[in-house]
Amino acid sequence: MWPCRSRAEPDRFIGEESSAAGVKCELTDSPTWIIDPIDGTCNFVHSFPMVAVSIGFAVRKELELGVIYHCSDGTLYTARRGHGAFCNGARLQVSRQKDVSKALILTEIGAKRDPATLDIFLGNMRKMLSAPTHGVRIIGSSTLALCHIASGAAEAYYQYGLHCWDIAAAAVIIREAGGCVIDTSGGALDLMSRRVVAAGTREIADYIVKQLQPINYGRDDSDPDGLA
Numbered sequence: 001m002w003p004c005r006s007r008a009e010p011d012r013f014i015g016e017e018s019s020a021a022g023v024k025c026e027l028t029d030s031p032t033w034i035i036d037p038i039d040g041t042c043n044f045v046h047s048f049p050m051v052a053v054s055i056g057f058a059v060r061k062e063l064e065l066g067v068i069y070h071c072s073d074g075t076l077y078t079a080r081r082g083h084g085a086f087c088n089g090a091r092l093q094v095s096r097q098k099d100v101s102k103a104l105i106l107t108e109i110g111a112k113r114d115p116a117t118l119d120i121f122l123g124n125m126r127k128m129l130s131a132p133t134h135g136v137r138i139i140g141s142s143t144l145a146l147c148h149i150a151s152g153a154a155e156a157y158y159q160y161g162l163h164c165w166d167i168a169a170a171a172v173i174i175r176e177a178g179g180c181v182i183d184t185s186g187g188a189l190d191l192m193s194r195r196v197v198a199a200g201t202r203e204i205a206d207y208i209v210k211q212l213q214p215i216n217y218g219r220d221d222s223d224p225d226g227l228a
Helices: 016-020 041-045 115-129 141-149 163-178 202-211
Strands: 012-015 032-039 052-057 062-070 073-078 085-088 102-107 136-137 156-160 180-182 193-197
Touching: 012 041, 012 163, 016 032, 016 202, 032 141, 032 163, 052 163, 062 085, 062 141, 062 163, 073 141, 073 163, 085 141, 085 163, 102 115, 115 136, 115 202, 141 156, 141 180, 141 193, 156 202, 163 180, 163 193, 180 202, 193 202
Parallel strands: 012 032, 102 136, 102 156
Antiparallel strands: 032 052, 052 062, 062 073, 073 085, 156 193, 180 193
16 A cells, blocks of 8 residues: 555546546546556557557655556556656666757647647747757657656657646656656646656756747646647
8 A cells, every 4th residue: 555645535537538528637635547548649540659558646646656658569667756767677767968969859749730839839849959959859659758758868858738647657757767857937847737848957957948938738627628
């Protein structure tokens, strides 16, 4: 049994499918499983092999556990708060790179494709490319992109428009691998805010925060405007 929970507290669930069916997305103090059964839905439809299952667990709004399974190659990422992060049993360590010119940055496009939103998205990417960073990549799965931060394969990730089930498990894994996960404003992560910056070092995270122009997607716990 988790030491931080009571036997009397019933478990709650937040998931992409239940939210799509109209169930209110709300994080309370109750033990809560935050689940995305298929992250990378578009990839899955096209047989593009970046598809994952993501399971996060929070108690009293504190993220405690993360499990992400890469369906195409059988890679399993796991972490528990205070106990480290692992990939198929091998301990994970983020990149300690602080020089943004040597950093590989990951992002995703988001669900909004109207001209104004695309202008901001492309402007943000232009700033990353002209920093100059070493490179920018989009792989179509937020959870797997975040796992690449935890493993040290890339230095940072930013996105507007993801959901709580895209970030919950990965946030635990990155933090336990030694990285940071914050809001795009530079403050603490708000799981319901639909925005995130994650990085191996705070220096690179802070640099990215200063470059970004915000994109408003609303909040998961209010009136989200569509599933990413």
